Amino acid sequence: MKLFSSALSAAAIGIALLSGAQAQQNQPACSSVYTRKEILSLTSYEWSVIKAVLSAMQRDGWFRWFSYVHNT
Numbered sequence: 114m115k116l117f118s119s120a121l122s123a124a125a126i127g128i129a130l131l132s133g134a135q136a137q138q139n140q141p142a143c144s145s146v147y148t149r150k151e152i153l154s155l156t157s158y159e160w161s162v163i164k165a166v167l168s169a170m171q172r173d174g175w176f177r178w179f180s181y182v183h184n185t
Contacts, residue, residue, distance in 0.1 A: 155163075170176060
């Protein structure tokens with residue numbers, strides 16, 4: 114009984130893997146894939162852009178709004 118159960122489980126896993134591989138082949142390829150950049154490798158220009166965006170968010174009250182939405 115235990116051998117039959119193991120064989121049945123192995124067969125089910127095999128079928129799932131085969132059907133999953135076929136389903137993935139039917140999926141369209143990604144048009145653009147982004148890789149997250151390591152924070153320690155940012156250039157001074159990239160840091161200035163981040164600083165400008167965060168300053169604008171603070172100035173426009175985005176952080177105040179975000180904390181209000183998530184604390185009520």
